[in-house]
Amino acid sequence: MPRPRTHDPDIVLDAAESLAVRSGPAAVTIRAVAAATGVSNGAIYHTFGSRAELLGRSWLRAAGRFLRMQTELVEAHLAVNDGAPCSSEVIAAVVAAAETPVEFARRYPDSSKLLLTVSRGELLGDELPEQVAAELAGTDDALVGLIIRLSRALWGRGDAAAVDVITTCIVDLPTGILLRRDRIAKPIAREHLRAAVRAVLAVGPPDRHRSKEHHEHPDLPRKDRSPGPRR
Template sequence: MPRPRVHDLDDALDAAERLAVEGGPSAVTLRAVAGATEMSNGAIYHAFGSRGGLVGRAWLRAAHRFLGVQQESVEQALACLSADGRAAAVDAVVAAADSPAIFAERFPQSSRFLLTVRRDELLGADVPEGVSDELSRLDSVLTELFTRLALALWERKDGRAVEVIESCVVGLPTGLLLHGRRKPDTAMRRHLEVAVRAVLDLDPPTPGKRHEINTKGSS
């Protein structure tokens, strides 16, 4: 008997990304992915279990690729922490903020996939429990990164400090680097770096300070 053909599942995930980017979430079906690859409907179903399993795995792969790029950049910056702690911590936040640009260079299709396709519209309710659990853990990975950077920079991990890091790593890149969904260029990346360093020049607000001010003002 002939041996069963072994398929590269990355081909199916590549096809799912491409279909979603070009045609939107509804364009990603098992039949469409089969038509874009050499896999049969049955082989795709056997590998992923359902459309939800397929698109969930595609999203997870893209997200893990991005987090891997970001983690690598942060680790390289923090490697100098013992020599100059403040400068290394600032550089690490800048590196984390710049990660979408590096990600776009290394994985252009995965970058467009994460940037242009809404996760909730792509996944819907048909997501296997294991995939759903792994997706939920992604948020905690980012929160851990924000906390680590706040500790490295200010030796603080309270909500106000973590919010400043989140603004630098998520808010500023979204507004300056990913605006208009254009490929980040050198000027955009430089503007982002300057903005992040300017924010980090200011210490985060003291926890509870706003409440104390309001209390004094009302007395």
């Protein structure tokens, strides 16, 4: 029979997150986390199995928090009129999705720094347990699903060219305007982001017959499949 847990796993994840964002991923060792939490090395191994799984679970928790928040912000606009929102509400939903990093940073500062400023590849490496890797792929797919949903709600299409426009709005623009110059807390940067998103949506995707990339199930590059803006 498995031994009962004598600690809250979130306490361990909080410590791993804090170490990663303040001192870099290499600082996240079982010994360092144990020292920060008072939880024994053995108890941490019992819960997480390995350092790689601890890091993976830390990233998964942050990604899950971000996606839930982003989805809730989008739903607030798409749920109007019994799920048949007008184009202005869909545009507002895309803007809300793009602005998610701002609210996320306020509510979960360490999760925000982990997800939005620490390189996923540097943090996770190549030794993830199979189950954790599968769950990470699930978060990637959830983000792609949200992007496709927004594209279809706005233009009635989910081809690669249309999806690329939404990806520009909720991934590329927040990365460039908010993150690369560390402007996530500046109100003027948020105004710039809103204006940029609306401008890109006003141009929209090319006509279907002009697009050489038209298909209903776009296979986005794996590097693009990460919750939140890219670092």
